[in-house]
Amino acid sequence: MQIEAVLAGFGGQGVMLAGKILAQTGMMLGKEVVWLPSYGPEMRGGTANCTVIISDEPIASPIIPHPRDAFVMNRPSLEKFVPMMRPGGVAVINTSLITVKPERDDVKVVNVTANKIAMEVGSAKSSNMVMLGAYVGATDVVPFDALMKEAKKAFQKKAKLASINIKCLEQGYKLGQAARAGH
Amino acid sequence: MQIEAVLAGFGGQGVMLAGKILAQTGMMLGKEVVWLPSYGPEMRGGTANCTVIISDEPIASPIIPHPRDAFVMNRPSLEKFVPMMRPGGVAVINTSLITVKPERDDVKVVNVTANKIAMEVGSAKSSNMVMLGAYVGATDVVPFDALMKEAKKAFQKKAKLASINIKCLEQGYKLGQAARAGH
Amino acid sequence: MAKVLMKGNEAIGEAGIRAGGLCYFCYPITPQSEVAEYLSRRMPDVGGSFLQAESEVAVSNMLYGAAGAGVRAWTTSSSPGISLMMEGLSYIAAAELPAVLINIVRCGPGLGGILPSQCDYFQAVKGGGHGDYRCMVLAPSSVQEAVDLIPLAFDRADRYRNPVIVIGDGMIGQMMEPVEFKEHKFPPLPPKDWATTGCKGRKRNVVNSLYLDPIEEEKLNMKLVAKYEQMKREEVRYEEYNTDKPYQALLVAYGTTARICKTAIQQLVLEGITVALLRPITLFPFPEKKIQELARQAEWLMSVEMSTGQMVEDVRLAVGHDRPVYFFGRTGGVVPTPEEIRDAVKKHLTGKGV
Amino acid sequence: MAKVLMKGNEAIGEAGIRAGGLCYFCYPITPQSEVAEYLSRRMPDVGGSFLQAESEVAVSNMLYGAAGAGVRAWTTSSSPGISLMMEGLSYIAAAELPAVLINIVRCGPGLGGILPSQCDYFQAVKGGGHGDYRCMVLAPSSVQEAVDLIPLAFDRADRYRNPVIVIGDGMIGQMMEPVEFKEHKFPPLPPKDWATTGCKGRKRNVVNSLYLDPIEEEKLNMKLVAKYEQMKREEVRYEEYNTDKPYQALLVAYGTTARICKTAIQQLVLEGITVALLRPITLFPFPEKKIQELARQAEWLMSVEMSTGQMVEDVRLAVGHDRPVYFFGRTGGVVPTPEEIRDAVKKHLTGKGV
């Protein structure tokens, strides 16, 4: 089994880090993983994205024209990536910043007011963790406790932020689980 | 029939020009000709040389490891080129500047006090024409009148020098002829 | 050592340090600038030398100087930057200096694009600079393999006194994969008694590539040829995939493209089509003999590249007209999908040409 | 016109002017500096532009600019100088600009020597710069032929919007031979409506080689491939020598080396040994088909080069394993003698390998 997720948003929203934690979790589970960022001049527009692949088999092409899942934190990302998704995938959408609806009825949409939730928990900067939690909650691509472990490691140097981030991850996860159950 | 001659001396002694006049003569006679100078860092030592090939057939390699004839105006040229000559060739040697004898008994040596003769005629700078005349006199590679015609053309812009050069050519030719007859 | 998740470019940086590449010169260019960024942090800690040069032209000449002084010197760059090193590289090869150049290839020609490509095969393998010289060329297909080949690159550069090129692409440079830094052991190297380290207690050394005497220059050329022939005998490296069972066709692909071919082959197996893969790890020396041998059992071969067809010439040189050699390529940063490769294979099986 | 005795380099300069090459950029390097010296005298008279640049890197980019502005631009240089143009050349090819580069090849690699050589074959033919591009490559074997091919080079550069390389060596550059400047007529060329000449009365033009979208970049690559394929169909040029009679072996040689082969063949004829010669005039496109055809009547082939063996790969690509393809080369500025070539031929006739 191989799943691919593209994580996208503005630079500064933390999608790269979210992707790294996800890939790291996969690796610790003994899976084959690849994390591939967008790079180069496109960055200048202020958008950023990465692809995470987790697989039981050695991974062939790390460039995924049609990812199964997407995790989009702003409108340009939604417009760019959701149309590329494979049917049957999961799209987690940050409705704090995205007001339009994706024009797909063959993917499962999980709406998360990530900025709002993160703000409530304590820092708007942690919206990426809300999204990551929601994505894992909605897909179970990795067990949540394994994800938590890697997230804690990633934040261990910044004790203050750590607890906020962890809380955001949990809140997101619950939302994801709920959305999953909802269908 | 193909003859090759290497003409060598100090920079400033006019061996390049002598070679050009010889090649030009060959061309005007309807022969295939090539004139190839030495080039590059070796020049810095202050020596200069060129190779002239005159042939009835299209000319293959313009680089001649073993020329038939040589025409040497200073000692380094003698030391470099005379040993390379093919047996049976003609070596014209400027004994005004070269005091040693070539260590070859299989080539025909024509000694010419080119500087002295040129000085007597009117200009030490014309020693190259003495040498050229002697070479043609000793070998008849081209008819002397054809050579004269091209030499006159070459000097036509410098009327003063022209007559000296022409005279040197004649003097040289006579010496060459004499040397030829002498054997 | 445990596996760590590491970006290819950073893993390359770390591998270089561990291989003793303590003199690193660079000039930023996407998609490999992270090697320099990583080394600008790490080099001071390990007592090495990191310098961002004014240009790639300067880089190649700094390599020459440092290598000539007997120190393991290396650089990383990408296509246009590598083109600017062609004169310098030719000098390095001519002066018989060991240096390691890593080209994280992007799309060309010209400014092109920064996405993955294999369009610098000819430049690396046939020699993009002037004169008769060759570089040893290594082509990893994963971050782990890049990390493993870099110590080899440094060793062989020293052993042959010849530049070694490691060729990757933006995928290898940019992606994170789990890697492990293994210990690599090599036989002892001869002392660098030719290096310019001050002539105290010995005759003076000269690092040079000028030959006024053609006989001497030809001797150098012949000495170089002898080295390349030795490489051909002793350094050929490749991976075989699926060659232990009978196969109808043989794919030849290197680097990341080979990974995609493997997936394509897995898909074909499911359809009952048996195809094998030969993945050259050394592009020079090219696994010519191995391909000849494997070709005997195949109806035809196909070179799969991210280019308009470069390595395919070496495949054809190997097999001659004995078997059809097809080509499948995508360029410009378009990475071929396993499906496309699978379809290209099937087209030839049904006898329809591409 | 009457024949004049002219130095190759000066004849090249004159031929360039007559072909409309009125924008010339250069940097001195032996053995071709006389082209620049000649043009520094002549250009003002014909209203053209002569500029000695600060380096060969600058030259290649000046060519890019001037060619992009729609003017016939050219340069002459020699091996190390040409290496410095590799990035610029790749940009010229990518932006589809017409430019003529003349390489009076010297010995390499490195600073090497200034004597005649053919060691830049790969660089010219396979593309020494990064990326998938090719240059049309013309190889004259006499001063007269150089003068005749230069107008063709300018015409084809414009027609294909592609760089054209003329490859010679120090012999062609330095020697004087009788030459005649003939009139050359070509079909009309399309207008340069893509050139940056000020956008008055039209949409603005952009000369560029950056492609952020891989699909667009791949389109460019495919467009370039189509041009190269057209060249392969329409531009192949060669000379056959002695192929009208039966022959035992076929020599393949270009440039001045081919002249020497002819003498060797004449010598062999005297000994009753019949050998033919195929002299490629275009090195790219390579006369592959013709060689295949001629190879059928030969027992074996031999590529004769002033290199350690470069064109021989293209000969082998053409004939595969159908016939043995031998190689004979001298390097480093040593020009092979007819006798050596004759002996090499005889060795193979007696069955003894080289």
Next chain:
Amino acid sequence: MKTIFKRPESLTLTPMHYCPGCTHGIIHRLVAEVLDELDLRERTVGIASVGCSVLSYNYFNCDMQEASHGRAPAVATGIKRARPDLIVFTYQGDGDLASIGMAEIVHAANRGEKFTVVFVNNTVYGMTGGQMAPTTMPGQVTTTTPRGRDVDDIGYPVRMCEILASLRTPGFIERVAANTPQHIIRAKRAIKKAFQYQVEGRCFSFVECLSTCPTNWGLSPYKATQWLEENMVPYYPLKNFKTPEESEEGGKNAD
């Protein structure tokens, strides 16, 4: 209503890709306004160089060439020598012009090539992700100077105006900044003069414009304009370094 400020015709309508608050956009507009005001658009060729502004060929509404990294002055020389009737300008970043392109800019200036250079100094390699440039300030942290630029190891920032002004060949050399309305107004004046000198066939003309890179400086756009003022301006004085009039006089006396 009369429009007193609007988009110049010499800019296309394409939205620019620069990061929010990056002053590249301001400098683009100034050049475009000058082309409009001097009525040069239809006979101008601009050279985009490799750097964040590489895509400026999409923004300047005139014929454009994109040059290889650092070589824009050579490309411009090629065009101007081929077609002296055209107006030619290069638009170059500090990595492009002051690092890899040092030889080309010094020699173009020294030959007195009659084109105009707009040199955008933002102290970093913007496009490739914020590596050190020759113009990086002492102590400035970049992705390749993680401990700050150490002047004992790699020297002080390169000042291009000062270098070019040291040449004997006449030229117009001025340094301006794009960080405040006042500086921007002066910047435009300098750019206009630069083009006028070219139109008159007088000399090489060069305007260095101090610019921000909020993204790689890690500052908000406004903070970046302040950082420029406080850190760059003292080291990179804003002033005219050379006019052809002076150089000619100076020449007479000095040599």
Next chain:
Amino acid sequence: MKTIFKRPESLTLTPMHYCPGCTHGIIHRLVAEVLDELDLRERTVGIASVGCSVLSYNYFNCDMQEASHGRAPAVATGIKRARPDLIVFTYQGDGDLASIGMAEIVHAANRGEKFTVVFVNNTVYGMTGGQMAPTTMPGQVTTTTPRGRDVDDIGYPVRMCEILASLRTPGFIERVAANTPQHIIRAKRAIKKAFQYQVEGRCFSFVECLSTCPTNWGLSPYKATQWLEENMVPYYPLKNFKTPEESEEGGKNAD
């Protein structure tokens, strides 16, 4: 008898290939004498550059590297960064250093690389047959300026000391000449200082030495030394342009 002048040990016995009267030989000897006097021969690496002096690797009796055209400062940087304990010098002509090698010399100077440059300015490309150099004098006839250097077309001669002295990074920069005994004595003093600064690890050091090229100037060696004095010295003033002491002070006040 006591020998008061003899061949320095840091020169090999190989006869030099330079043309009669070419002052390259004098400058070689000065460098060799300094290496002897400072006892540096056994820990020095010299860089021969492409030009008439390319064969200097045969003459300097120390470890040598031959660099590609113009890139000697990059090669020297490579050596010095790899082995800071070695003493490194480049020996470069004006075509090499001031034309193709402009970027490399400016950046090495600007980084303050701790090696020594001996820059031989003879206003032409000697080795390739007397083409124009960036340093060719106004009106001077060369094989590529048959009508004399036209400063309106290609600008004024490049003055490297002036350019390098304009950099902020501390350095030692001095111009001397090799055409008279008096000048030669001063030249040696400058070269010695330059090496001393390197030995002390102080700074980049650069000595420009005006030199003759009788062959390509078409003058007798003695006339060439006079031509140098009359034509070059007024344009290329002989003086010290910078010492690290000054630069350090200047630095404190200026920036």
Next chain:
Amino acid sequence: MARQTQVTIDKNRCKGCELCVHACPKHVLAMSKEINDKGYFYSEVVNPDDCIGCCFCAITCPDVAIEVAVGDNKDRGE
């Protein structure tokens, strides 16, 4: 205040850099609470009557998103 001025901001060209807000000597502009098509909080005219037509906002806008017009009638007298 003497003359009528009009600052027009092309909302969807705005990248929300806030340079214009800082440039305006009269605090005419402020950032919106909404985001535009590109996802940026854009600049808006909030105190139009205070505008003195100095164009500083337009001069500093890197995205050339601002146009300024002045009332013709009031202008004429000057």
Next chain:
Amino acid sequence: MARQTQVTIDKNRCKGCELCVHACPKHVLAMSKEINDKGYFYSEVVNPDDCIGCCFCAITCPDVAIEVAVGDNKDRGE
């Protein structure tokens, strides 16, 4: 004149450039009428007694063909 000096010219290193002849303030040197092994008219000491040991000849010789020595005994007193 006060001290005894000796100028030695390595005849076969000399390329006959004449720089030493011009450099000598005392006209100690002159060019020979003979040529050396390389074919150059070389420099010779013609007025040895006039030499003041200034070394100017050696300093200007590009081919390092000149050595200068001074007499020890006369020297000592100074």
